[in-house]
Amino acid sequence: xxxxxxxxxxxxxxxxxxxxxxxxxxxxxxxxxxxxxxxxxxxxxxxxxxxxxxxxxxxxxxxxxxxxxxxxxxxxxxxxxxxxxxxxxxxxxxxxxxxxxxxxxxxxxxxxxxxxxxxxxxxxxxxxxxxxxxxxxxxxxxxxxxxxxxxxxxxxxxxxxxxxxxxxxxxxxxxxxxxxxxxxxxxxxxxxxxxxxxx
Amino acid sequence: xxxxxxxxxxxxxxxxxxxxxxxxxxxxxxxxxxxxxxxxxxxxxxxxxxxxxxxxxxxxxxxxxxxxxxxxxxxxxxxxxxxxxxxxxxxxxxxxxxxxxxxxxxxxxxxxxxxxxxxxxxxxxxxxxxxxxxxxxxxxxxxxxxxxxxxxxxxxxxxxxxxxxxxxxxxxxxxxxxxxxxxxxxxxxxxxxxxxxxxxxxxxxxxxxxxxxxxxxxxxxxxxxxxxxxxxxxxxxxxxxxxxxxxxxxxxxxxxxxxxxxxxxxxxxxxxxxxxxxxxxxxxxxxxxxxxxxxxxxxxxxxxxxxxxxxxxxxxxxxxxxxxxxxxxxxxxxxxxxxxxxxxxxxxxxxxxxxxxxxxxxxxxxxxxxxxxxxxxxxxxxxxxxxxxxxxxxxxxxxxxxxxxxxxxxxxxxxxxxxxxxxxxxxxxxxxxxxxxxxxxxxxxxxxxxxxxxxxxxxxxxxxxxxx
Amino acid sequence: xxxxxxxxxxxxxxxxxxxxxxxxxxxxxxxxxxxxxxxxxxxxxxxxxxxxxxxxxxxxxxxxxxxxxxxxxxxxxxxxxxxxxxxxxxxxxxxxxxxxxxxxxxxxxxxxxxxxxxxxxxxxxxxxxxxxxxxxxxxxxxxxxxxxxxxxxxxxxxxxxxxxxxxxxxxxxxxxxxxxxxxxxxxxxxxxxxxxxxxxxxxxxxxxxxxxxxxxxxxxxxxxxxxxxxxxxxxxxxxxxxxxxx
Numbered sequence: 075x076x077x078x079x080x081x082x083x084x085x086x087x088x089x090x091x092x093x094x095x096x097x098x099x100x101x102x103x104x105x106x107x108x109x110x111x112x113x114x115x116x117x118x119x120x121x122x123x124x125x126x127x128x129x130x131x132x133x134x135x136x137x138x139x140x141x142x143x144x145x146x147x148x149x150x151x152x153x154x155x156x157x158x159x160x161x162x163x164x165x166x167x168x169x170x171x172x173x174x175x176x177x178x179x180x181x182x183x184x185x186x187x188x189x190x191x192x193x194x195x196x197x198x199x200x201x202x203x204x205x206x207x208x209x210x211x212x213x214x215x216x217x218x219x220x221x222x223x224x225x226x227x228x229x230x231x232x233x234x235x236x237x238x239x240x241x242x243x244x245x246x247x248x249x250x251x252x253x254x255x256x257x258x259x260x261x262x263x264x265x266x267x268x269x270x271x272x273x
Numbered sequence: 274x275x276x277x278x279x280x281x282x283x284x285x286x287x288x289x290x291x292x293x294x295x296x297x298x299x300x301x302x303x304x305x306x307x308x309x310x311x312x313x314x315x316x317x318x319x320x321x322x323x324x325x326x327x328x329x330x331x332x333x334x335x336x337x338x339x340x341x342x343x344x345x346x347x348x349x350x351x352x353x354x355x356x357x358x359x360x361x362x363x364x365x366x367x368x369x370x371x372x373x374x375x376x377x378x379x380x381x382x383x384x385x386x387x388x389x390x391x392x393x394x395x396x397x398x399x400x401x402x403x404x405x406x407x408x409x410x411x412x413x414x415x416x417x418x419x420x421x422x423x424x425x426x427x428x429x430x431x432x433x434x435x436x437x438x439x440x441x442x443x444x445x446x447x448x449x450x451x452x453x454x455x456x457x458x459x460x461x462x463x464x465x466x467x468x469x470x471x472x473x474x475x476x477x478x479x480x481x482x483x484x485x486x487x488x489x490x491x492x493x494x495x496x497x498x499x500x501x502x503x504x505x506x507x508x509x510x511x512x513x514x515x516x517x518x519x520x521x522x523x524x525x526x527x528x529x530x531x532x533x534x535x536x537x538x539x540x541x542x543x544x545x546x547x548x549x550x551x552x553x554x555x556x557x558x559x560x561x562x563x564x565x566x567x568x569x570x571x572x573x574x575x576x577x578x579x580x581x582x583x584x585x586x587x588x589x590x591x592x593x594x595x596x597x598x599x600x601x602x603x604x605x606x607x608x609x610x611x612x613x614x615x616x617x618x619x620x621x622x623x624x625x626x627x628x629x630x631x632x633x634x635x636x637x638x639x640x641x642x643x644x645x646x647x648x649x650x651x652x653x654x655x656x657x658x659x660x661x662x663x664x665x666x667x668x669x670x671x672x673x674x675x676x677x678x679x680x681x682x683x684x685x686x687x688x689x690x691x692x693x694x695x696x697x698x699x700x701x702x703x704x705x706x707x708x709x710x711x712x713x714x715x716x717x718x719x720x721x722x723x724x725x726x727x728x729x730x731x732x733x734x735x736x737x738x739x740x741x
Numbered sequence: 742x743x744x745x746x747x748x749x750x751x752x753x754x755x756x757x758x759x760x761x762x763x764x765x766x767x768x769x770x771x772x773x774x775x776x777x778x779x780x781x782x783x784x785x786x787x788x789x790x791x792x793x794x795x796x797x798x799x800x801x802x803x804x805x806x807x808x809x810x811x812x813x814x815x816x817x818x819x820x821x822x823x824x825x826x827x828x829x830x831x832x833x834x835x836x837x838x839x840x841x842x843x844x845x846x847x848x849x850x851x852x853x854x855x856x857x858x859x860x861x862x863x864x865x866x867x868x869x870x871x872x873x874x875x876x877x878x879x880x881x882x883x884x885x886x887x888x889x890x891x892x893x894x895x896x897x898x899x900x901x902x903x904x905x906x907x908x909x910x911x912x913x914x915x916x917x918x919x920x921x922x923x924x925x926x927x928x929x930x931x932x933x934x935x936x937x938x939x940x941x942x943x944x945x946x947x948x949x950x951x952x953x954x955x956x957x958x959x960x961x962x963x964x965x966x967x968x969x970x971x972x973x974x975x976x977x978x979x980x981x982x983x984x985x986x987x
Contacts, residue, residue, distance in 0.1 A: 090883055091329070091330050091943065091947060091952070092330070092883075092886070092943040092944065092946040092947035092951045092952065093330050093331075093939075093940060093943030093944060093947070094883075094943070095883040095884070095886050095887045095890075095943065095946070095951070096371070096886075096887070096890055096939040096940070096942045096943030096946060097936065097939045097940070097943065098883075098884075098887040099886070099887040099888070099889075099890030099891040099893075099894065099939065099942075100890075100891075100894065100932075100935045100936055100938070100939040102887055102888065102891040103891035103892075103894045103895055103898060103935075104898075104928065104931070104932055104935065106891070107898065108928075113806070117806055117809050120809060120813060123816075140932075144936065153884065153887075157884070157887055157888060157891065160888065161888070161891055161892075163858055163862075164861075164862060164867050164870050164871075165862065165867075166796075166800070166803075166858045166859055166861070166862035167803070167858075168803060168804075168806065168807050168810070168851075168855040168858070168859075169854070169855070169858070170765070170769060170854040170855050170856070170857050170858025170859070171765050171766055171769040171854070171857060171858050171861070172769055172772075172773070172854050172858075173858075218773050219773060219850070219854075220814075220847065221776050222776055222814075222818065222843040222844075222846050222847045223814075223817055223818070223821060223843075223847070225776070225843075242821055245821065263921065263925070267609070267925055267928065267929055267932065268932065270609040270643040270645065270646075270929070271609075271643065271645040271646075271929050271930075271932050271933040271936065272936060321944075324948060326944055326947070326948070329947075330943070330944055330947060331944075353950075353952050353953050354953075355948075356947075356948060356949050356950030356953065357950070359948070361945060361948045361949065363941060363944075363945055364941075365941070367897060367938055368937065368938045368940075368941035368942060368945075369941060369942060369945045370893065370942070371886070371889065371890045371893060371942045371945065371946050372889055372890070372893055373867070373868050373871070373889060373892040373893045373895075374746075374868055376748065377868070377872070377889070381946075381949065382949050382950065384954060384957065385949055385950030385951055385953060385954040386950055386953070387953075387955050390749070390876065390957070394748050394749070398748070410748070411746045411747070411748070411868075413896050414893060414896075415896035415897055415899075415900065416896075429949075576907070579907075579911075581907045581910070595911075596911050597907055597908070597911055599904040599907070599908065601904070601934060603930045603933045603934050604901070604904040604905050604908050604930050604934075605908055605930075606929070606930055607908075607909065607912065607914065607926040607930075608926060609925075609929060621912065621913055645929070645930075645933040659912070663911070663912070
């Protein structure tokens, strides 16, 4: 029997039921597989240097859009991305447990996107917005992890900046813009894909 | 408590889409009640209504009354209590089993009810053993055969000793041997009340105390113990349900040239079991069945014949192209609109699916829909259309009747007839009807071997197997 | 077969699941807490390298690919920070102190974090990890259920994937996905089937009492060998806070 998924949206409660958690599981494993594959995409694109980032980083944000588009409840974007990241860490990938930090921050900022829209839109526009914002979360986690790249932004490195070939602040700006563009594109694609299969 | 289930539903369904009206059902201690009807008659909705799933999980509406052991599941508090004394077995184990290992799956029920870890594992192990799953406790569930997965769902539904059991089309994805397991399971339930939702009424007729027939969401007939005989089947069949009966058809057809031939074949997965096939062939114009218990290697053999898996030994000689169709139609779609699928098939093969015949006329009306949003029947048909477009000289179908109702099933016959007029067809199936009605020859696949067997003998063997 | 599993999660392993999990998390925190190559050399030697060795045995290619990340960090640092005294020459390129120190710092962090994760993944099987996260480390029941179900789906999805790839071959499309369209057309049927499964599994789980599941929190069952992890963690912590004079 095919059950009408649409009718679920009319449920008065926004608390999670077993169905929501099961759908979260579905989104979590699909996201984890995408995250896992994204490492290879990332490596393949690394031959393009900095141009590789906008082409692939957004793949790591899609756990939010898959979960949100499926579950359509507050918290789904955050939980979906976090769950995907936890599974990715267990699978494992070379990011190790730090993946979870990425997941939490990316998921948190993606959640903000859906929240800004009042949790009323779950379409590709919302997906694009959430994806773009997730790019900020990625940057925050990267500021810690890749501290050696960005450090010149602080006082410690100011003198170095003047002698370096490229300014680290330029790296920061590029990093953020690349994240947001990539996140918006992959976010829209992920939302669209889920929308067209969701029953 | 004598009355385990008492429900009278005035109306149930989804907003603007009522499914059930004026239904009442009662189940007492040690009573087995079977609800029959065609697909779309509201059988599963009935199960989801009286247990409160429709209002609490699916956003639907139930107006009426329901008590399970005196508890009202239409109220959220009652809904949360009923797991304590009810057990559920759903259609497809892959849509029910939630945990990665059999041990955790069975223990899950107990953990939810507050059992301590040690006690839960102890009891779960006992029940796994009772259902023949010892040695599999910590395997991935995916390593189990279809029949074992079914037994796992039975163990998990019974482990907390519920007083009322719901079985929703337990025969849907099971071979005749698995069916025998389910029948034994029902026989051994003693005092418990049982509700079986099933369209293949024939398989449980001798085990139940009452039969309730549904049609278009209403009760179309009720029979009690004394009145239950073969005439019930006739009545249910008139309502459009497949009761599981078959007609053995003699088939004398002119088969053409051999399109696939293999001798001394050894097939299997690396590190897994192996299956040896001494002699196998398919001719253009015939439908050949691969038959055997779940986990016996039917699908592996089918995929080897299709060229997807390489055989360990031996060679497969083919004439023309082969096309493999998986069990689930969704696997066949590569694009997110029906129109794109039609276009791509046309581009690849020159064949327009919409002009394949009357069975496909509806396709042109849904070109802008996503194939995944079609009904199950439409998805199945679109998948067939795509396959037919490729005009292969051999088609290999994995369990094509899964989830089909009577109407779909009878048009499947016409479709097979059409496909096999130009090509050879191999069908992996455990559906007695398909073997008796649509196939020309049969290979048995069991105990590490595959051999050609007499068709009538196989049909009789399968028909005896399910009785247990 | 799940390797090294036992009825009670983690029983078949010399260290407890919880201790291994906490260890991996703690080392991850240490690895990010500092950027000094000297300090990170300690976590690299005690956790990173052993993790990579164990990880290579189990996961193969994953580990050598870490080399790409190290090369990437080197290029970044040379472009951004090639100042200070020359350290060595790489062909025509003079690698200077600042760039080299930063390369070492980031590289040691990458190895430490990857190693900590791989150490956990190669000693603890996923089933034990999931069970322990809920029962000993307090993960909420709904989220833990989602995680366990995700694990149940993994082999099922692998089976789906083989079917989808078989159909792609039959229909004459490339099996190794290259374009985003390829990826989409592989993921969509799998997603569609998984959603249908998810809906029913969710219903079944509710009917089996998921929403009355009590919070399961046992005391972590630590084992004697966990003491070794504690000692290792203490040494690395001391190194990072500078107590060892590095």
